[in-house]
Amino acid sequence: MYRELSSKANKLNTIIHQNSILKKGDFKNSTTWWLGGLVGFMLLAVFQDYLFSKFQDTGFYLSESLLYNAIWLFLIPLTILEFGLLDKIRVVTKLHKSFFIIGLSALLCLLHILLFSIFFVTVSHLIYTPGHAFRNIFGSAMSGQFYLLLFFYTATPFFRDFLNDRKEKEKQASVSLGDKIKIKTGAKTVVLNMEEIEWITTDKPYSVLHANGKVYLDDRSLKDFEDLLNPLQFLRVHRSTIIHVTFIKSFTSRQNGDYDVELKSGQLVRMSRHYKQNWETLLH
Numbered sequence: 001m002y003r004e005l006s007s008k009a010n011k012l013n014t015i016i017h018q019n020s021i022l023k024k025g026d027f028k029n030s031t032t033w034w035l036g037g038l039v040g041f042m043l044l045a046v047f048q049d050y051l052f053s054k055f056q057d058t059g060f061y062l063s064e065s066l067l068y069n070a071i072w073l074f075l076i077p078l079t080i081l082e083f084g085l086l087d088k089i090r091v092v093t094k095l096h097k098s099f100f101i102i103g104l105s106a107l108l109c110l111l112h113i114l115l116f117s118i119f120f121v122t123v124s125h126l127i128y129t130p131g132h133a134f135r136n137i138f139g140s141a142m143s144g145q146f147y148l149l150l151f152f153y154t155a156t157p158f159f160r161d162f163l164n165d166r167k168e169k170e171k172q173a174s175v176s177l178g179d180k181i182k183i184k185t186g187a188k189t190v191v192l193n194m195e196e197i198e199w200i201t202t203d204k205p206y207s208v209l210h211a212n213g214k215v216y217l218d219d220r221s222l223k224d225f226e227d228l229l230n231p232l233q234f235l236r237v238h239r240s241t242i243i244h245v246t247f248i249k250s251f252t253s254r255q256n257g258d259y260d261v262e263l264k265s266g267q268l269v270r271m272s273r274h275y276k277q278n279w280e281t282l283l284h
Contacts, residue, residue, distance in 0.1 A: 045069040067123060071116045071145060078108050079156060086157055105153035112149055113141045181228070183209060183216045190216060194233070199269055200225055200242040213265070235278050237261070237271040251283060259283075 046065045053060035082104060091097040117138040125131030179194045196211040202222055209216040218225075226236050236242050243261060252260045257273030271279050 042069045042072050063127065067120060071141060074112050074116055075152065078112055082108055082153060082157065101157050102154055105150055108153045109146055109149045113138060113146065116141060183218050194229065198244055198247045198263055198265060199267065202240040237275050237279050239272065241269055243269055245282065
C-alpha cells in the first residue's frame with residue numbers, strides 16, 4: 001500500500017510543483033487583488049475631486065475625473081514588468097541593486113506618464129469636442145504625479161523583498177535539519193519527525209497536528225503548513241484538512257464527488273471535491 005500511494009503521489013509532482021510556483025509571493029498571482037484595490041483607490045480619488053469642486057465652487061465632470069484617475073490602473077502592468085526585470089537581472093550587491101531600482105523606477109515613471117497621456121488624449125478625442133492636447137496632459141501628470149509614482153515604483157520592490165525575506169526566515173525557523181519540523185505550542189517548542197504526522201486540521205485560531213496518537217496545537221495556518229511540508233507527501237484535501245498520503249488505508253465515495261478516507265489509525269477524513277485537483281490521482 002505504501003509503494004502504491006508513493007507512486008501515485010509522485011504522479012502529482014508535476015501539477016503540485018507548478019502550483020507551488022504560484023505560492024512563492026509571485027506578484028502575478030495577486031493581480032486581481034491589486035486591480036480591486038486600485039479601482040477602489042481610483043473611485044476615492046474621483047470622490048475627492050467631487051468634494052474639491054464643491055468646496056472651491058468649480059465644475060465637476062465625472063467622465064473627466066474617471067479618465068484622469070485611470071492613471072493608477074497602469075500601475076498593474078508596469079509593476080509586473082518591473083518585477084519581471086528585477087527577477088531576470090542579477091545584481092551583485094544590495095547597494096548596486098538599490099541604485100538599479102531607483103533608475104528603473106524613474107524610467108518606469110516616464111513610461112507610465114507617457115502611456116497614460118497617449119491613452120487620455122486618444123479617449124478624449126473620441127468622446128469630447130475638442131479633445132485634450134497631449135502636451136497639457138503630459139505636463140499635468142509630470143508635475144502632479146511623477147514623484148508619487150517614483151515613490152511607488154521604488155518602494156514596492158523593497159517591500160516585496162522584505163516580505164520574501166521574512167517568509168524565508170520564518171520557514172527556516174520552523175524547520176530544522178532533515179525531515180523534522182518545529183511545532184510552537186505556546187511557550188514550548190516540540191520537534192516532530194514529518195513522517196510521524198498523520199493529518200492536520202484546524203481548530204481556529206490554531207492548526208491541530210495529529211502524530212503518534214497525540215495532538216499538537218500550532219498558531220500557524222493550514223496554508224502555512226501547505227507551503228512548508230513536502231507536497232509529495234502532504235496533500236490539502238479539504239478547506240480544513242491536510243493528510244499524509246502514506247497513512248491512507250482506504251477510500252469510500254460519498255456519491256457526490258467527495259470521498260471519505262480511512263487512515264491507518266482508523267480516523268475518517270473527508271476529501272472535498274473542491275480540492276479534487278490535489279487528490280484525484282490517488283484514486284487511479
